[in-house]
Amino acid sequence: MTMESTNAENTINFLKEKFGEENVLEEEDVRREFSEDMKRNFGWDIGGAKGNSDFSFYNTRKITVPSTGEEIFVYAHDTTYYTSNFLINNFERKHINNALAYSIDKGCKFFFLSVMTPEAIENLKTKNHYLLEKVEPSELIFSIEGECKHQRSYTFDPVINEWRNKGFPIPGRAEAPTKKGLKIKFMVLHKENLDDYLEYFDSRPYMRADTKNKSNEQTKIKEVEKINKSIPPIKFSRNRLLFGAPGTGKSHKIDNELEKCRGEYLYKEESKIEEIVKNLGYKDEETYSEIKKKELREIRKIDEDFRVTFFEEYTYHDFVGAYKPVPEGDNITYKFVPGPFTEALVQALNYPYKNVLLIIEEINRANAASVFGDLIQLLDRTPDGDSKYSIVPPIEMKKYLLENDMIGRFNEDEGLKIPENLYIWATMNSADQGVFPIDSAFKRRWTVEYMPIDGExxxxxxxxxxxxxxxxxxxxxxxxxxxxxxxxxxxxxxxxxxxxxxxxxxxxxxxxxxxxxxxxxxxxxxxxxxxxxxxxxxxxxxxxxxxxxxxxxxxxxxxxxxxxxxxxxxxxxxxxxxxxxxxxxxxxxDEPGNAQQTKDEELSDGNES
Incomplete structure (x- = not known):
């Protein structure tokens, strides 16, 4: 006998019909499995399938998705009214927190899914609801998602485009606060789209910070780890400092090498492209797989660059970002405005299959050690290219990263690191008026290249x-x-x-x-x-x-x-x-300032460093 409740009967029946009854682990079996894990790992006896109510998994099912073999956790709840508030009010139950924490420990995705009861559908028809003009309500399934803008997967846009092409209704979202102030999303989608949704979404990383039972185990995106290993290396150092006398061509050299990188494709082997698409979870027979392949074929060795020039009054908050007054209509509000480091960092986090370059001109025109602050710690890189050590970013920067990191590469429990696909190149005059000395502790974290007086x-x-x-x-x-x-x-x-x-x-x-x-x-x-x-x-x-x-x-x-x-x-x-x-x-x-210069082409416009 199962422990099903009537408030989830329709949803659970749909899941069994969708995935096969043999692939849906019942509630008491989920709790028994959890109890055995707790006893094996910690020696705790919590009472088997029907023990301590603090460890209840009410309405939770573990599902093996037949098409992929992936195991996911689903909290099920029927929709008796077509309103987001009804489901949102059920979102804060401790049973959900238990299921969510356990899904993190097991490394599985977590979802809150719901279908409408027959009574709710009749209620819609009685009120002649506008939804009836678009789709049959029994064909819909609802999902409650976690907080923040970064919740959408960067791989999901092509999926939504494919739904549109097939004539499916485009999923909609309503946002509402819970009693505890957590903003969550109410997602409406077609049942035919559920496989894609489960493949490309995961509520687990985005809600874990707000659950009572947090796991200390890091939530990792396996696909991103695979992608990182697939990026072909480029010959240049990740932390690179060019120095020499004024006019030795430091900026000219960087511009030339950047232009060469822009002119060469990063992925020259089709097998690499196939590998990345596979690691992203795309299916070769689907349209969006070909869209991603086409995008990868066009990626250059350095695909995007950011540039900043340091000066005497330049500060850490200019470089990283800070709260600043921003006009909104007739009002002024304060928002975190990212600096060039944070802008480049977010771009590198969101696109792990691209190389991003941050260029710092005249790095010693400011007090570089002060401008970098604790970011200096991140300049120590591993052989793979990411930061060897991590730091705790400022609260405002952390919030910005959580909101703008679309795929969850920034893990606030692990701390901030520079990813392996972010390159930082800098120039400095070794002797000039108005420059700050660079100490050896800062300089040793860079690959230093001296520009001879006649080198260019x-x-x-x-x-x-x-x-x-x-x-x-x-x-x-x-x-x-x-x-x-x-x-x-x-x-x-x-x-x-x-x-x-x-x-x-x-x-x-x-x-x-x-x-x-x-x-x-x-x-x-x-x-x-x-x-x-x-x-x-x-x-x-x-x-x-x-x-x-x-x-x-x-x-x-x-x-x-x-x-x-x-x-x-x-x-x-x-x-x-x-x-x-x-x-x-x-x-x-010729156009002055052209960076692709040979001995028969012009010097770039403006004074070279």
């Missing part, structure tokens, strides 16, 4: 500056790279390498083919100004003519009343300068 010089061979070499002669074009290297020969006698001039110190706007005036101004206002007011601020006579005591004198000697370059710069060997090659003027019509 091939890309600038076509660019020129205007110089005057003799008193009576005119300005002529000479290769920028040749001039730069001769200038560095002078500077090496007085300064360290990180104060020398990199190939990207002047950009393509400064070094254009036909803008002589603009190029001359750049040489004075950028190059000579940097040397006079920064590098040789207190000893300008090391390379500048003794008669040129300030920037006004230097500008006049170069631009207004032009003198030969070896007059302006002492001991400068103008004989080593290479004349610029003539190029077709059309060559300069």
């Amino acid at each position: 010089e091939n890309d600038v061979e076509r660019y020129h500056v205007w110089l005057k070499l003799d008193k009576e002669g005119e300005f002529k074009k000479y290769k920028w790279n040749s001039f730069r290297k001769e200038l560095n020969k002078l500077l090496k006698n007085y300064v360290e390498e990180d104060r020398l001039i990199g190939p990207y110190f002047l950009n393509n706007m400064d070094l254009g083919e036909d803008n002589e005036t603009f190029t001359k101004e750049a040489v004075v206002n950028k190059l000579f100004s940097y040397l006079r007011q920064d590098v040789l601020r207190y000893t300008p006579d090391k390379i500048f003519n003794n008669n040129l005591s300030n920037m006004t004198d230097i500008k006049e000697a170069y631009y207004d009343d032009p003198k030969p370059i070896d007059y302006i710069l002492k001991d400068f060997d103008s004989k080593e300068l290479e004349p610029a090659e003539e190029h077709n003027s059309d060559d300069n019509n």
